Amino acid sequence: MLEGKKVLTIVSKDYDDLEFFYPMIRLREEKATVLVAAEKAKTDYVGKYGLTIKSDLSFDDVNISEFDALLIPGGWAPDYLRRIPKVIDFVKYMNKEKRVIGIICHAGWVLASADILEGVNVTSTPGIKDDLTNAKAIWHNIEAIKDGHIISARRPPDLIYYLPLIIEVLCKGQILTL
Template sequence: EYSFEEINADDYDAILVPGGWAPDKLRRYPEVLDFVRKMDAAKKPIGQICHAGWVLISANILQGKNVTSTPGIKDDMTNAGATWHDEPVTVDGHIVSSRRPPDLPPYVKAFADKLAE
């Protein structure tokens, strides 16, 4: 178990940001946002589902991206400069996003495919 202060983005191949209400807490930590920004700059796979988009919003990495999320944060996503799609999974470059748990089968496949690249 490590804290975000103890890890280095260079040591990781991808990040999968969890959904639910955890993202509202995670986005309050500068270390989390810095890690996500470094993964984005390196074009490493970033997975996000449900409310996880809040972390990407706070990391300021969604400008011009195509994404999906739980419909409840659609406005947040578009206000961050993203184009929101109501579909089970959206892949834009290295960012793989999904709406909610029923979309897990296509989301997990898309994220696994991105990791395999």
């Protein structure tokens, strides 16, 4: 159970619907508080496949120090999110504090832009392998992987491997190594 744990997930248009909703639902089933942040609060954002989510907070309203984890879904949204200075600040803060950062599919782009991947074991959709290795990450073609506080997965079919890693780290309240 994740009662008392607070998770922030971030979106913009064209997020991957499954990569957003599946983690949110699973973490809420475990009793975590999951809030959604985007550029504008109380605004509908549409995923790649047409599902809609209303943001709880704007990026400007987020106090990132209140969160135990930051989740970034894939889709095309990460290409936009990585250009937003506030988002990069969130990633850098969570990394510095060794709090959980979950990324799937194209979300690794955001961490590459935050320049925090040197020597980190990650996976992603193979389409951004070069981007991650150019950011000095160690890329693996496996379903999901955790390296310290950074947990990554390739794509939607790998969510069943990704979420147990996130839940395990949040439950233990400590950082596990690869």
